[in-house]
Amino acid sequence: MAGPLSEESRYQPISIDGFYDAIKHWDDRTGENAVPHYQLHQIEKIADNILLYQRDSGGWPTNKHPLRVVLDEERVVALENQNLADASFDNRNIYPQIQYLSEVYKQTGNVRYRDAALRGLRYTLDRQYPNGGWAHSPDRHERAYYRHITIADEVMPGVLGFLRKVAEGKPPFGYIDSKLRQRAASAVARGDALLLRLQVRIDGKPTGWAGQYHETSLEPVKGRAYELPGILAWETVPVLEYLMSIPNPSADVIAAVQGGSAWLESAKLSGFRIAKVDTAGQRFDYHAADYDLVVVEDEQAKPIWARFYDLKSSEPFLANRDGSKVYQLSAVDIERRTGYSWYGYWPERLLQERYPVWKQDNGL
Structure with missing residues (x-):
């Protein structure tokens, strides 16, 4: 145990503030209090949790608690679900995972975290509507509001703030190449123009x-029934x-x-x-x-x-x-x-x- 623990102890804790909403929703929904959690300096364990829930598309489903020690049976289900088209920007999602994985790559040099972050970034860029907006859940069709351009829960402002940092190469995004940074800058320009229009x-x-x-008429519409x-x-x-x-x-x-x-x-x-x-x-x-x-x-x-x-x-x-x-x-x-x-x-x-x-x- 001394080896792994000493390895972990050399890492600096990374803020999980971006996951506040996900953690709150998880706790509210499950009410669980007996599952052990990783400590903030165990950044690779936390990053591995984030990789576990990443979909093949590059995005993530909402409301997964990144600090939980995942049980073996849960891990099996999560791996089976990686092909699901249920990624969502709702509840301040996807861009916090990319930010965290980039921070972990910066500390560890492990390219698995870099590659997962880049997949998430490309997912974010690919899912922008031509008019500049982002949907609540771009790949889901069960409910109309999944496809609507969304301001709520910081979808548009959160994604744009994240992409602006990418475009400018701000930490921890200095590793991202100029081509992707230019794509991010173009996405920001379209998104900013749409925000003003809305x-x-x-x-x-x-x-x-x-x-x-x-998403096409740009008229305000309802989300959930209430x-x-x-x-x-x-x-x-x-x-x-x-x-x-x-x-x-x-x-x-x-x-x-x-x-x-x-x-x-x-x-x-x-x-x-x-x-x-x-x-x-x-x-x-x-x-x-x-x-x-x-x-x-x-x-x-x-x-x-x-x-x-x-x-x-x-x-x-x-x-x-x-x-x-x-x-x-x-x-x-x-x-x-x-x-x-x-x-x-x-x-x-x-x-x-x-x-x-x-x-x-x-x-x-």
């Missing part, structure tokens, strides 16, 4: 972004953060950031807060909860945002799994009330800190 306008004024858009077409506050934030990361922004990028930030400012709500109240524990299909959420009137509460706003009136709304639109949290079934973020403070830091700094940096 910004929702009300009476000619730019607002935020919808969660998903039809994700109705609308302007989404949470999803607008990473788009603006991505646009603000662009050096020497064009006039169009500046106008999009200013318009989106102004809309977020206008969309904030006041006079109430969301409180947790204890209830008997329940396990649903995708999560467990021993609490409920209620609206509490509070004139001293800080501003809060709804997740969904109407495309024409900017009025906040919510929904149920049956697709019914409602306007009060109490009208949402408890499974969706506790299993989805209908209200939050997502734009707070952007408006208070990042946007003012961005304006100053750009002389605005």
Whole structure:
């Protein structure tokens, strides 16, 4: 044991922040707590897990926990599933795996991790629509929203931020050749132009972004049954953060950031807060909860945002799994009330800190 452990100990831990969403979804779904996990310095073990779940296409399915010590029977199933066409960019997926594998290659020099990362990069580039967008799950057809251009869960902004680093050769992507970097740069240019085009306008004024858009008409469309077409506050934030990361922004990028930030400012709500109240524990299909959420009137509460706003009136709304639109949290079934973020403070830091700094940096 001394040999392998000493070998592992010389590696520097690599951040797994990019897998936060996947880990949370895995834990919520399984509720498991007895499976052992690798430590952060065991980077090759973690990378081997990532390789285990990579599909033949080069992509990855969602919500796989990269730190779990995989049981032998699970490993057999995972190997059998490598030919599945179920890769997805949902839940901040695929680009974190490529980033991690590139970091591991940088430390170990093991070309298996480099080659897997390059396959993932080529998958990402190959799956971009000609109009510049990326689908939720490019190879899946069971549900319409799998094919829609997706902003939600940082699909478009996450992929574009990743590809921008690749195109610029930023660490850990210095090993990628000039041809692939140029492909990444071209993909970014098309994606940036589409992001600007997709910004929702009300009476000619730019607002935020919808969660998903039809892949050909580019009209806002619903995702899952309770994700109705609308302007989404949470999803607008990473788009603006991505646009603000662009050096020497064009006039169009500046106008999009200013318009989106102004809309977020206008969309904030006041006079109430969301409180947790204890209830008997329940396990649903995708999560467990021993609490409920209620609206509490509070004139001293800080501003809060709804997740969904109407495309024409900017009025906040919510929904149920049956697709019914409602306007009060109490009208949402408890499974969706506790299993989805209908209200939050997502734009707070952007408006208070990042946007003012961005304006100053750009002389605005």
